[in-house]
Amino acid sequence: MQAVEIQALTKLFAGRPAVDGLSLTVAAGETVGLVGPNGAGKTTTLRILAGLVRPTSGDVHVFERRVRLGSAMAGLAGAVVDRPALIPHLSGDQNLEVFARVAGISMTRTERAEAIRRVGLDPGDRRPTRAYSTGMRQRLAIATALLPSPRLLVLDEPTNGLDPSGIADLRQLLVDLGGAGTTILLSSHLLGEVERICTRVAIIVRGRVLAEGAPSEIAPTARSARVGFADLGTASAAAGVARSRGIGAQQEGPEVRLDLPPEELGEALCALAAAGLLPTSVIAGRASLEDVYRRYVDATEIAKEQ
Amino acid sequence: MRGLFIAEWLRWRSSREMIAIVLSAPLLAALQYAVAYFHGVSLVAGAPGSHPDPDAARLLLGDVTFPQSVAATLVSGPWLSAGAFIAAALVVGLDFTWGTIRTTALLAPGRGALIAGRCATIGIVTTLSVTGVAFAGLFGPVVTGLSGPADAARLFAQVGGVLLATLIYAASGAALAMVFRGAATPVLVGLLAYVAQTAVATLPAWDDPTLVWIARILPTEAAGALLVAVQRSAGMIPESVAMPGPVSTPWPINVLIAAAWIAALVAGTALQASRMDIKE
Secondary structure (H helix, E strand, O other), X not given: OEEEEEEEEEEEEOOEEEEEEEEEEEEOOOEEEEEOOOOOOHHHHHHHHOOOOOOOEEEEEEOOEEOOOOOOOOOOEEEEOOOOOOOOOOEHHHHHHHHHHHOOOOOOHHHHHHHHHHOOXXXXXXXXXXXXXXXXXXXXXXXXXXXOOOOEEEEEOOOOOOOHHHHHHHHHHXXXXXXXXXXXXXXXXXXXXHHHHOOEEEEEEOOEEEEEEOHHHHHHHHOEEXXXXXXXXXXXXXXXXXXXOOOEEEEEOOEEEEEOOHHHHHHHHHHHHHOXXXXXXXXXXXXXXXXXXXXXXXXXXXXXXX | OHHHHHHHHHHOOOOHXXXXXXXXXXXXXXXXXXXXXHHHHHHHHOOOOOOOOHHHXXXXXXXXXXXXXXXXXXXXXXXXXXXHHHHHHHHHHHHHHHOHHHHHHHHOOOXXXXXXXXXXXXXXXXXXXXHHHHHHHHHHHHHOOOOOOOOHHHHHHHHHHHHHHHHHHHHHHHHHHHHHOOOHHHHHHHHHHHHHHHHHHOOHHHHOHHHHHHHHOOHHHHHHHHHHHHHHHOOOOOOOOOOXXXXXOOHHHHHHHHHHHHHHHHHHHHHHHHHOOOOO
């Protein structure tokens, strides 16, 4: 069963596409990460999915129910989209009490305390949430999203404001929820975290999905090598030679990252040596998600400039 | 729906700003009433050494000051109207300022239900404030024996008129907060709209019977005309005094216009809520 089906989704803001014909499916029980640069359309896609924003065209279904603007999502999906939003003069416990009532749920104090503890906060903290740190607000917002025990959890950059231990706690929480069968769709700029948490990744650039699949599936399509040189000048020249042969090359200090299949690496190194550019080190291996991401984003930027 | 209603009350329980507004508006109105009360008592008592006219005392106590004029006296100041407008603007607008409109919209069974809960809360608080102050004001003179029994029908009519007029302001505050997606701008816009409508309504052109109908349907003028009708019924404005312009509207028409405004503003607020993109 598909938890999320997004078909040819488009959203125009003042005539400019924020989302441009985006299609994506998420199977029930999957944890899918959306990655992409700022302004790629990730947050807008999640807002449409949550019924907060009306699409210009296209269809979105959550568990086979068509999402319409303002349609009831409670019980089906929980979401934290954009910055965490809480009632500033109420404590964490009081916020949960209010939002539980909004969702039509009657929770005892003990149940609320458990929900607060689950996201790593102190249920005895009586301070108003205006005194909370960004990370604490983020945790409480996630607790709010989990109130209706949703089958689908939508999180927009959930690690924002979290310290390293908070990120680790959140990772464990998401892994636990995923293990319990909750479908999770999240966006993040922390590619390492996405690679660790998500079973599938979609790279979104300029409102479209450019690549999607399991991290292990996407990465081999863009195997790369890091070739080190003695100085910056040699590295710059090597990058130029590689590009002249149609190889994607990115200089990073005295290193050049070559995007090419492994069977073509030897030939490329021979070409560099023939040009008098002898490498001092070669590290070949599977590309990280960051490598893949950068390849797609860079390619889009180059295409945009041309 | 019940959950949304309870949530609305829980939402404001510790808000110093909201508590201050909800308490201060009726308190200021009650203070205004008290001032009028003691002024009336001093008029009846007369200056030391003088002999007050018994007929004048009867007129002040029975027909003008107490108890028939309770509602009219309460609304002769802006406190209840301004308090209702600002409180409603805060109830709706702060949700946008805080960004909690996203959370509530995601969790609520529907946006229509969400707005219904808000409007019900605003309506109930406004009704409790107006009727509470009106009947508290009535209680004093009756138990102290300064007044005879009230003309119940007239009194209830007055309180109803005041309530309708105050609800226009409350509904305007909620509607403007929904349009401007915040709490501060609606208060400023509401103030400017009030000044503009008052200026328009005092134009000499309103002697023209056709143009006067335009002023009649302006919301603050409809509320004002309703209050003038209330004051007339309390005997504060003698029937012999001619009222030019919009305020000359017969009270049943005022009631209809006021009710239409409240319905239109609530419907507009609900429509805007159901159609808007939430990007806060």
